[in-house]
Amino acid sequence: xxxxxxxxxxxxxxxxxxxxxxxxxxxxxxxxxxxxxxxxxxxxxxxxxxxxxxxxxxxxxxxxxxxxxxxxxxxxxxxxxxxxxxxxxxxxxxxxxxxxxxxxxxxxxxxxxxxxxxxxxxxxxxxxxxxxxxxxxxxxxxxxxxxxxxxxxxxxxxxxxxxxxxxxxxxxxxxxxxxxxxxxxxxxxxxxxxxxxxxxxxxxxxxxxxxxxxxxxxxxxxxxxxxxxxxxxxxxxxxxxxxxxxxxxxxxxxxxxxxxxxxxxxxxxxxxxxxxxxxxxxxxxxxxxxxxxxxxxxxxxxxxxx
Amino acid sequence: xxxxxxxxxxxxxxxxxxxxxxxxxxxxxxxxxxxxxxxxxxxxxxxxxxxxxxxxxxxxxxxxxxxxxxxxxxxxxxxxxxxxxxxxxxxxxxxxxxxxxxxxxxxxxxxxxxxxxxxxxxxxxxxxxxxxxxxxxxxxxxxxxxxxxxxxxxxxxxxxxxxxxxxxx
Numbered sequence: 001x002x003x004x005x006x007x008x009x010x011x012x013x014x015x016x017x018x019x020x021x022x023x024x025x026x027x028x029x030x031x032x033x034x035x036x037x038x039x040x041x042x043x044x045x046x047x048x049x050x051x052x053x054x055x056x057x058x059x060x061x062x063x064x065x066x067x068x069x070x071x072x073x074x075x076x077x078x079x080x081x082x083x084x085x086x087x088x089x090x091x092x093x094x095x096x097x098x099x100x101x102x103x104x105x106x107x108x109x110x111x112x113x114x115x116x117x118x119x120x121x122x123x124x125x126x127x128x129x130x131x132x133x134x135x136x137x138x139x140x141x142x143x144x145x146x147x148x149x150x151x152x153x154x155x156x157x158x159x160x161x162x163x164x165x166x167x168x169x170x171x172x173x174x175x176x177x178x179x180x181x182x183x184x185x186x187x188x189x190x191x192x193x194x195x196x197x198x199x200x201x202x203x204x205x206x207x208x209x210x211x212x213x214x215x216x217x218x219x220x221x222x223x224x225x226x227x228x229x230x231x232x233x234x235x236x237x238x239x240x241x242x243x244x245x246x247x248x249x250x251x252x253x254x255x256x257x258x259x260x261x262x263x264x265x266x267x268x269x270x271x272x273x274x275x276x277x278x279x280x281x282x283x284x285x286x287x288x289x290x291x292x293x294x295x296x297x298x299x300x301x302x303x304x305x306x
Numbered sequence: 307x308x309x310x311x312x313x314x315x316x317x318x319x320x321x322x323x324x325x326x327x328x329x330x331x332x333x334x335x336x337x338x339x340x341x342x343x344x345x346x347x348x349x350x351x352x353x354x355x356x357x358x359x360x361x362x363x364x365x366x367x368x369x370x371x372x373x374x375x376x377x378x379x380x381x382x383x384x385x386x387x388x389x390x391x392x393x394x395x396x397x398x399x400x401x402x403x404x405x406x407x408x409x410x411x412x413x414x415x416x417x418x419x420x421x422x423x424x425x426x427x428x429x430x431x432x433x434x435x436x437x438x439x440x441x442x443x444x445x446x447x448x449x450x451x452x453x454x455x456x457x458x459x460x461x462x463x464x465x466x467x468x469x470x471x472x473x474x475x
Contacts, residue, residue, distance in 0.1 A: 299352065303408075
């Protein structure tokens, strides 16, 4: 064998081995992502994807359930969690759970389609679920919330509500505006960590400041779906409900009365002084004034009133 | 000047400042009442009454029907007009021609100096007996001979009722 033939022979050997190798060993330069590795990420989603790829479906199911119970999950993450849960349930032969997961996925994303790489069994189940959802009524959302009592002002207003059958992608909000203003502000109801159907909205303190005079705030509650269609509510923008923010004086007086004995309150002594001066002045004024005050009344016809 | 006298000066100043001003004869606030066209088409006279304990009255209720069916005569204070006529309710004939041409009519009622009143103006249609067309009820926190805060009056709208609003002097 000539020495200069060696590189040629090694190259031919690699070519022969490559051609004869079984198809399972052939890998593309950029492999397509596994079925589970699509969509947004969170620690649970990442872990569940790895578990699914490793065939650990029971563990993946537990991870996904933990992910669904976690607070502050975005809509995109929920969609991905339900997609993976449906996939996992199907691998485990639990068609009911797979159906439930895909129903929730479809509530949030009615136009969601499985990737073409999805197994035929999965695609078939998914098509059946979509057909079932199309042919039946959507469960109504119920909102149970009490009117807001008159707040003291200068403090956040916490409103709690019970919302049932809140679909993915739907939003529950509290709209409010100072009476006389044009536009409403809004705050979202956020799920309570403790209870599944309990939600909470908080009007920030800076939107309800304490002022010398009381003022009214108009508000209403509304649940809308992803297309901004109203699903439930209490009051609306044209017929809002009202609460009145208490004036500064009463708030200050309340704080003082909680913090120190009543006889040490400066307001008490201011009041005593005012009564003493006012009473004396009143006696002086009444004794030296006329018996009657004249009330001039002007009557006009209002042409705008029919 | 002794120290005690010096200490009493602020109180003396405060008391001096609280005395009545030289107000002349008329009070300083006005009651500007608008009347709907439906009332103006039929009204013949306006009857003014003033109730004690205004804050405990519901003006919304008082405006529903004749005042004399809702309160006792003794609850009305004695009023006086600019001509010196006295009564628990004062009647003023309406100058319809002036008002329908966009003008206004001024009435003057002398009310005893005091606090917490409700002033009710009833629109009356001519007839025998006279008919109630509607009323404007307004809370008056205080009436004195000095300066008073302006009062925004409730508009007089047609609330026709089959009752005779007449109140004796």
